[in-house]
Amino acid sequence: MNKLVKTMLTSLTVILIIGISAFVVVQYVNSDEQSGKTSSIDKMEEYSYETPEITTDLKDGSFVRIQFQIITDGKDAKKEIEKRDFQLKNILIKELATLEEKDFQSELDDLEKHVKTKLNEVMTTGKITDVYTISKILQ
Missing domain, CATH: 1.20.5 (Single alpha-helices involved in coiled-coils or other helix-helix interfaces)
Known part of the structure; x- marks a missing residue:
């Protein structure tokens, strides 16, 4: 026991x-x-980069002042996007020129996705994970 x-x-x-x-x-x-x-x-x-405010005309003749916060996947990608600022501005101006004022009411998500895709095409180190609109004024 x-x-x-x-x-x-x-x-x-x-x-x-x-x-x-x-x-x-x-x-x-x-x-x-x-x-x-x-x-x-x-x-x-x-790892984020805040773009400068960009003012440009739209397809319908109105103007937009817009600013984005771009999230990268690392320090190297952030440094690269800072160096590619001129390409970023070029992409944004070209994309914004195809939009109309009404597009900013419903298609802002599409613009962010398209900008992300275009930026990832030019990136060589790292990638863009997200693009957020942080400021927008239509005139």
Whole structure:
């Protein structure tokens, strides 16, 4: 009987240690995922480039003043997009010249996607992950 009690206590102790270890591991993994969300916005800010305001005419004769926040996938890509500022302005002017005032009410997402695609075509180091419109004035 004494041997049976020792075996049961040893088994319960091992199961308890395994259970506590699993709980600690699960809690640690969950806390890493939540802190990763915070650091991802920090990385977005670190790797983002704010374009200068661009004023240009539209297809229908009206004018727009617009500014974008461009998110890259790393430091090297951010440096490259800063150097390609003239190409960025050229792409934006060409794209904006094809739009009309009404397009800014419904097709702003399409413009952001198209600018992202065009910029990724000229990028050699890294890539553009997102383009956000941060300022827009129609006249």
